[in-house]
Amino acid sequence: MALRTPLYDWHTAHHGRMVEFAGWLMPLQYSRITDEHQAVRTAAGVFDISHMGRIWIAGPEALDLVQLVYTNNAATLRDGQVRYGLVCNVEGGIRDDVLVYRFGERYLMVVNAANREKILGWLIQHGSGRPVEISDQTGPTAMLAVQGPCAVERCQGLTTVDAAGLRYYHAAVGEYRGKPCLVSRTGYTGEDGLELIVDAALATQVWEEVLARGAQPCGLGARDTLRLEAALPLYGHELSEEIDPFQAGLGWAVKFDKGDFIGRDALLRRRDDERRRRVGLVLEGKRIARDGASVWRDGREIGTVTSGTFAPTVQRAIALAYVEPAGTAVGTEVEVDVRGQRERAKVVALPFYRRARS
């Protein structure tokens, strides 16, 4: 039985085309994916991301536990700061990619829906015997992402948090309708924006208020085209237990100098290994190279596509792929097997789309 977010009834009442994603029934789209995509690139869109896992870690050794399971450095987080990082297995493979928020001596870890139970179990396993409290707050709360160049301005005054005063990758706790809420300047679209965590009982109210402020409802379809243009990896496609952060181009989120963490020894050995690495491809034609398509160069298979779409802003078929070192240089011409037909493509610098910063 698939899980439902607190906004499920709203989605079905408003023509949300519901699909199962990571064990949750989520809206794929309400209108056209490309229209929802453009709303986020040009103004503001809002996504129900309540399926994302929200795990709180508190207690005297909360920081030690976070540091043990997380590749980035949580010890240098300022109060209210947010940082991306990986959770790795002992071999250095990626168990999840997460955001860690610090609020005083408490930490919030936002994890992928598909990995929520796995990471929760991992934290409980490694936290056993330590004075830590681990609490999965996914069910009692809802999470919304308001994204786009107008998102922050349109959310001003929505909660008691001064959204415009929040710096990028910072968060603050405030109130919405008298209940605690959390607002962060984060997102997964390549645009400026906010993510809000509110009491589940207020989910529909805050959602409708965001819509009234001029954000367009957007589904997972647009979330995927937006994150792909921004070249943000998606767990289960670009990231898995068989892929390490260096292959994925996420070596910047691994801090060897912070002390020991799970996977550190393996990652020190693996970091310079010659193996497939993540690249971006732009196809010459319009056919889309999707997950699993093989990549070829000089008659030899050198890689595999992990995600692909038609990019509405870039107006080209784009893909993320893992290819052998010989094929990773920007400008390398390759072929992709799209359902038995070879399509010409070129390795390009990532991201495919970068917003103009004001």
Add this chain to the structure above:
Amino acid sequence: MDPKSLRYASTHEWARLEGDICTIGITPFAVEQLTDVIYIELPDVGDHVFAGDSFGEIESVKAVSDLFSPVNGEVIEVNDKLVDDPSRITADPLGKGWLIKVKTEPGTTLDHLLTWEQYEKQIASQGH
């Protein structure tokens, strides 16, 4: 085009037979399901198509679908305007959005395909 005058495949193609020429397209339901059509691949004039076999593909942002021919025959005309601008198919899928015209073999009928009523029942059971 009156949808009742056409016949339908369970894979969401429609067909109309005039003499021995069969016009083939996809249904408004299929177009609605695809929403963001970005690419349509059609056969060349002179190619042979076979009932139940793929003669092309239609790609949207989310997925790619095969186009299945409801009849055997030789392609005599292709709607090139769709290949240039696939979004045209959304405006009039039963009319200007036709895909190909096929010269069928003698004795071809569309009796094996669904009627409008039968097809409507099928899509209703798909939850829309």
